[in-house]
Amino acid sequence: MACIRLEDFSLTFRVRQNRRRSFKEYLVRQMFRESVNPVMEVRALQHVDLTVRDGERLGIIGRNGAGKSTMLKVLAGIYPPTGGRLVVEGRVSSLFDLSLGFEPEASGWENIAYRGYLQGETPTSIRSKIQAIADFTELGDFLNLPVRHYSSGMLVRLAFAIATAIDPEILLVDEVLSVGDMSFQTKALQRMRDMMSKARVIVMVSHDLSSIMRFCDRAIWLDEGRVCQIGPTKEIVEAYTASASAAIAKAA
Amino acid sequence: MSQYLSDVWKCRYFWLSLVKNDLRARYSRSVIGIGWSLLNPLLMTIVLSVVFHGVFGMDIKEFGLYLLTGICFWNFIASVVSSGCNCLFQGEAYIRQFPAPMAIYPLRTVLSSSFHFLVALVVVIVLKWGVGGFGNLSALPSLIPALLLLFVFGWSLALLAGFATAYFPDTRHLSEVLLQMLYFATPIMYPPEMLRGKGMGWVVDYNPLAALVNLLREPILKGVKPSVDTFGMATGSVILIGFFAVVTLVRLQRKIIFQL
Numbered sequence: 001m002a003c004i005r006l007e008d009f010s011l012t013f014r015v016r017q018n019r020r021r022s023f024k025e026y027l028v029r030q031m032f033r034e035s036v037n038p039v040m041e042v043r044a045l046q047h048v049d050l051t052v053r054d055g056e057r058l059g060i061i062g063r064n065g066a067g068k069s070t071m072l073k074v075l076a077g078i079y080p081p082t083g084g085r086l087v088v089e090g091r092v093s094s095l096f097d098l099s100l101g102f103e104p105e106a107s108g109w110e111n112i113a114y115r116g117y118l119q120g121e122t123p124t125s126i127r128s129k130i131q132a133i134a135d136f137t138e139l140g141d142f143l144n145l146p147v148r149h150y151s152s153g154m155l156v157r158l159a160f161a162i163a164t165a166i167d168p169e170i171l172l173v174d175e176v177l178s179v180g181d182m183s184f185q186t187k188a189l190q191r192m193r194d195m196m197s198k199a200r201v202i203v204m205v206s207h208d209l210s211s212i213m214r215f216c217d218r219a220i221w222l223d224e225g226r227v228c229q230i231g232p233t234k235e236i237v238e239a240y241t242a243s244a245s246a247a248i249a250k251a252a
Numbered sequence: 253m254s255q256y257l258s259d260v261w262k263c264r265y266f267w268l269s270l271v272k273n274d275l276r277a278r279y280s281r282s283v284i285g286i287g288w289s290l291l292n293p294l295l296m297t298i299v300l301s302v303v304f305h306g307v308f309g310m311d312i313k314e315f316g317l318y319l320l321t322g323i324c325f326w327n328f329i330a331s332v333v334s335s336g337c338n339c340l341f342q343g344e345a346y347i348r349q350f351p352a353p354m355a356i357y358p359l360r361t362v363l364s365s366s367f368h369f370l371v372a373l374v375v376v377i378v379l380k381w382g383v384g385g386f387g388n389l390s391a392l393p394s395l396i397p398a399l400l401l402l403f404v405f406g407w408s409l410a411l412l413a414g415f416a417t418a419y420f421p422d423t424r425h426l427s428e429v430l431l432q433m434l435y436f437a438t439p440i441m442y443p444p445e446m447l448r449g450k451g452m453g454w455v456v457d458y459n460p461l462a463a464l465v466n467l468l469r470e471p472i473l474k475g476v477k478p479s480v481d482t483f484g485m486a487t488g489s490v491i492l493i494g495f496f497a498v499v500t501l502v503r504l505q506r507k508i509i510f511q512l
Binding site for chain 2: 097
């Protein structure tokens with residue numbers, strides 16, 4: 001059984017408007033009890049209640065900066081709550097910030113192994129998968145080069161191939177359907193379909209409403225960190241589109 | 253805590269391969285490669301021995317090895333602190349993608365520093381055998397607990413340095429100054445008697461680093477097991493710093509992402 005539960009979940013970032021605080025400022029603050037460098041509170045998520053049950057495919061939509069990607073990172077266990085509770089049951093695999101997290105000096109082959117280990121593979125289990133991963137990237141001899149020589153597209157190919165080589169229970173996806181060149185996109189889409197049919201729970205973020213409609217049976221519309229609406233995909237997408245076109249009409 | 257350590261162990265393939273990669277990357281474009289781990293302390297010792305012999309008229313045979321041990325030890329501490337400051341930033345991309353235990357990032361640091369340290373330590377021991385015979389063999393097993401203590405000390409130090417730097421970027425510069433001060437407060441390039449004679453013996457007696465370096469020097473150079481006092485002092489300080497490291501982990505490891 002895989003499931004996700006958020007109860008009255010809030011996440012507030014405290015961001016320095018200027019720079020990070022220095023030791024000097026810390027001392028001064030302790031003495032005078034006031035900040036020279038004010039903190040801006042960003043309420044990334046506010047009082048979110050959400051349950052995703054086994055077998056569900058949830059799509060998250062909303063404007064830029066609405067908290068969609070933050071929500072995925074929360075589900076992946078990267079950001080801790082600043083209020084409320086999060087329960088995640090099941091092995092999570094996440095597809096976001098794909099081209100980050102490579103060792104620039106190591107070759108493509110080695111980076112496949114490193115990422116694999118981080119996703120819970122062992123040297124024995126990775127050995128049986130590594131060729132398939134390499135084939136999927138279509139990078140050929142480039143895999144022998146240090147990844148600092150790779151183009152960003154090549155990095156994404158590599159990352160996508162590794163991240164999708166495992167069978168997760170919970171799959172978190174952030175806008176990865178548009179990776180790579182055209183031929184790779186077709187392949188990636190096929191791979192995503194396969195994964196989506198195998199994973200027990202999927203949460204995906206996308207601005208591409210048609211793929212949300214295609215893949216998800218439930219959708220959540222976030223606005224400024226709050227849940228605006230939640231329900232069957234079609235209804236939510238229609239409501240969201242209506243509000244977006246209303247905003248455009250108003251602006252024009 | 254044992255749960256936490258087992259989580260760290262679970263991703264051993266990850267951090268072990270990163271360490272391997274770090275070691276290789278460090279010398280990837282040099283001709284003698286890993287040989288620099290050997291050459292660096294050796295050359296330092298030759299330079300310092302010549303200076304000390306020429307200027308202060310000290311006996312090189314004895315003092316050279318004394319210096320070499322000290323320098324190996326100090327290189328370990330200094331590299332643990334300076335790369336420890338960077339360890340969380342170095343792992344930032346991973347931290348942002350996978351919720352792995354934070355202790356693996358300082359572990360990566362301390363392991364690669366340990367490798368260079370061990371290579372240098374073997375050089376010291378072999379040189380000692382060449383110069384003074386095998387009289388120290390019976391005392392060498394006491395190096396095992398000593399190295400374990402040093403490892404935990406280094407891990408905790410790197411962890412504290414990493415977290416401190418994430419909160420206060422100034423730590424990096426501050427730690428350089430502190431290290432410089434500690435370098436002179438620890439008998440690395442002078443014999444402890446020199447301070448004792450000036451009524452400053454307490455600097456050595458209450459300095460955990462002095463106890464730790466003695467754990468190496470006594471068995472290797474003098475062929476005796478370190479005294480209970482030395483072991484006590486070293487263990488005490490390792491427990492203390494380890495405690496701080498654990499408290500830091502418990503309180504800050506989930507929140508550190510907001511500082512990166």
